[in-house]
Amino acid sequence: MRILIIEDDQVLAAGLKVGLGLAGMTVDLVGSCAQAGEALATTAFDAVVLDLMLPDGSGLDVLRGMRQRKDRTPVLLLTALDEVADRVKGLDLGADDYCGKPFDLDELAARVRAIGRRGGGRAAPCLTAAGIALEPSTLSATLNGQPLALSRREFAVLALLMEHPGAIRSKGEIEDRLYGWGEEVESNAVEVHVHHLRAKLGREKIETVRGLGYRVQVAP
Amino acid sequence: MSSLRRRLFAILVAATGIIWLCGILWIFVGAKAELEHVLDTRLQEAARMVDSLVAQNGPAFAAAASAAATPERYQRQLSCQIWSLDGRLLARSGSAPDVSLSDHAAGFSDRRIQGEYWRVYTIDNPAKGVRVLIGDRLGQRDQLAVDLVKGLSIPAILMLPLLGGLLWLSLGRGLRPLLAMAVELKAREADDMRPLQTQHAPAELLPLAAALNNLFAKVETARRHERDVTAFAAHELRTPLAGLKTHAQIAMAAGDPGVRQEALRHILLSVDRATRLVRQLLTLAKLESGLAAGQSERVCVGDLIEEIGAAAQPSGKDVAVRIDPALRDFTLTANRDSLAIALRNLHENALQHSPEGGAVVWNVTPDGRGIGVEDEGPGMPPEEISQATQRFFRGKRQTPTGCGLGLAIVEAVLREMGGRLVLENREGGQGLRAIAVLPPATSPCP
Incomplete structure (x- = not known):
């Protein structure tokens, strides 16, 4: 957030x-x-x-x-x-x-x-999609019931993508969510976080929509 | 309970009664004079008639005498005597006494006969050798006038209750706007300070309504001021506590030693701030309760400012402090501690608002009655100057360390001494000038 x-x-x-x-x-x-x-x-x-x-x-x-x-x-x-x-x-x-x-x-x-x-139009505190569950209050995540260790930034990227599963989020949107003013943003920071997330979740969970951004796969 | 309605009613009834009484008296006096005139004329005419009867009929005196006593409403009102000029009673009408009605030769006269007053007209008739006297009882005349007045008074007295009733009702109607106002005021909530509607109020009620509205406005202003002070106070007291608690929770939750260190540093800062706030509050409380009014002594203001300047915490900024040499000769009789608190607050304010490389200048005002301090800071927005001494007020150009009590304290000290604080922006918008104006009694002694 x-x-x-x-x-x-x-x-x-x-x-x-x-x-x-x-x-x-x-x-x-x-x-x-x-x-x-x-x-x-x-x-x-x-x-x-x-x-x-x-x-x-x-x-x-x-x-x-x-x-x-x-x-x-x-x-x-x-x-x-x-x-x-x-x-x-x-x-x-x-x-x-x-x-x-x-x-x-x-x-x-x-x-x-x-x-x-x-x-954001949601009522449930938990974010769930594609077997992933995020608990924002404790910053904890599970994949198919198994605990998942995510860094703060990885959690934030995943949380943004999972707020509206299937919706495409551009790189700029993700950067805005991750970094306040005055924070140094590496040009490939988002790619790096997505790369790490894919390594932990499996490649197919986060889809790259070429030229637009990223989205979480809704279909199982 | 004094009632305006009853009071007005009594006044109106009394006034009406007095006017009626005067009117009746006037009518009585006027009617009586007119009556006298008319009745006198009648006497005169009757006498002439009898005289002419005597002249025509010769000695049939009795007929002539009774002809004078015309039987009308006031029967036998006129009495007639015919005397010979040598003093014998020749004839008299039935109502006439046997003593002579008058000893006057001719014309009108008044006489008392057997306890009754008479008005008499006399005609001498030397040709026949008789004297005709026509008399009228004055008592009867008065009765006439009294009857007239009675005729006027009785209806008036009978009408009085009717008039009273009408007056009572009209007064009730006339006083209705007052009642309406009272009802409106009574129905109000205790904190309802809206002004009374005055466009329909009668002219007599306008001053009252205006005075009430004025009062309402004053109370409302005072209450708003009180509310502002409460709001400022709550903000100034609770914000440092919120910071303290937040940082404490961070220190407990943070795993990173750097974050924890930073949180602890902020906790210390917050405690310092809270300490300063508490100190200021206690100072103010002491000043307001009069406990600070200790021994007065001779204080050299220049030395005192120098001490304050030396003891001031380094601000980390390069600010020059200049003290006018005239202040070294400026001594006054005052409570040294209180004065030091006031001057220290002014000094700290000036330092805090000074830009890097600026100067704080202490001097004596040209009239020699005040101590001034000038800084080269941004000054104060004009609309804030009047509020600046309010407790907990912090203007737009606040500094992180302030808590809005400094100037309130300065003013409290100066008020205690009989002086006052004047704040003004320096000419050309270059900084602020704060002047501690001292009362004439404590003015400088060389």
């Missing part, structure tokens, strides 16, 4: 980046409403974690702007205000979930996964 964190407190933001990174997410950070607008305009995220009190305005304005632009990216609000009225206001403005500060990192990660899942 690629997520955007809009939080002005640098210590907390750094913690979120590392913490959610440990949960297998690719995290980008911005610290103001203005930067959030730019980030949302240029990059597709699977979920947004939004702090309500930002130096140049309210996170609710960012949320309102997103929903006015018909941006359907799921949003989780992070706020120090935990009065019911504040929560209701945020949810009614189009937020998908809510976490009060201070929060539990595991709970926050679970909530982000949940809104990402719903945003």
Whole structure:
């Protein structure tokens, strides 16, 4: 999952980046409403974690702007205000979930996964296709019931391909999912990850669609 | 309970009663004067008639005398006597007494006879040698006037309850807008501070409605301010805790020693921040409770700033600090610790907002009553200046280490001393100037 964190407190933001990174997410950070607008305009995220009190305005304005632009990216609000009225206001403005500060990192990660899942139109937490099962909450994978050791990036590539089994994902899409801004991307990184995955899963599981990208074989 | 309706009712009924009473009195006096005139004329005419009868009929005096006493509604009102000029009573009408009605020679006169007052007109007839006297009992005259007034008063008194009822109902109707306003206010939720609708309010209620609306607006502003402070406070207090907890969880979960080290470093940073926040909060609480008001002493501001500058934590930036030599001669009587807290906060703020290679300059204001500090930072957006001293307020150009209490503390110290804090952007948009304006009493002594 690629997520955007809009939080002005640098210590907390750094913690979120590392913490959610440990949960297998690719995290980008911005610290103001203005930067959030730019980030949302240029990059597709699977979920947004939004702090309500930002130096140049309210996170609710960012949320309102997103929903006015018909941006359907799921949003989780992070706020120090935990009065019911504040929560209701945020949810009614189009937020998908809510976490009060201070929060539990595991709970926050679970909530982000949940809104990402719903945003992707799925209900089951597990991704299954072609005998492969992925458990995003534990970053564990099985092939025909046998545990499979995958690196964080391999897991992310496979998870993207398995969100909609049979759908073609381009190399660019996969790169966007894997790497946040400022991360060095080797030109053949995606090929390398796919190569490793094929070695672990078997060649036929991931099909190359020439000129378009990759997809997971649906037929057994 | 005093009721406006009852009060108005009483006033209106009393006023109406007094006006009616005055009217009746006026009519009584006016009618009486008119009556006197008319009755006097009648006396005069009757006397002339009797006189002419006497002149024509000779000595048939009795007939003439009774002819004067015309039987009308006020029967036997007129009494007639005919006296010879030498003092014998020749004739009198039935209602006339036997004593002479008047001892006057001719014309009108008043006289009391056997306890009754009479009004008499006298004509002398020297040709026949008689004197004709026509009299009228004054008591009867008064009775006439009293009857007239009675005729007016009785309907008025009978009408009074009717008038009262009408007044009572009209007052109820007239006071309905007031009642409507009261009902609207009563039906409100305690936190409903919407202004009252005034477009249909009568002119007399407008000042009240306006005053109420004004009050509502003030309460609402105060409440919003309170809510803002609460929101800022919650943010400033809970965000470091959230960071702390997140990094602690990372440190526990991370397998990579590098990640764990980094998380622990952040935990330390967060604890430092929380410590600073707690210190600031305690300082503010102490200042607000007045506990900080300790002994005042002579403080040389220049030396104090120098100490603060020397003790300031290195910011890692190359910022020059310049202290105006005039400050060395600037001494005042104040609580040294409190003043040091305020000046340290101003100093730290100036350092934090200074760019690399910038300068922080302390000086005395031209009027000699304030201590100013200038930095070369970005300044403050004008709309934030009024909010800057609010607790937990952090503007757009915040620094990572701030918690929004520094300027609130400075202001609390200066207020305690009787001074105030003035913030202004420097001319040309080059940085901010903060001035601690001191009260005249603590002004510099050379």
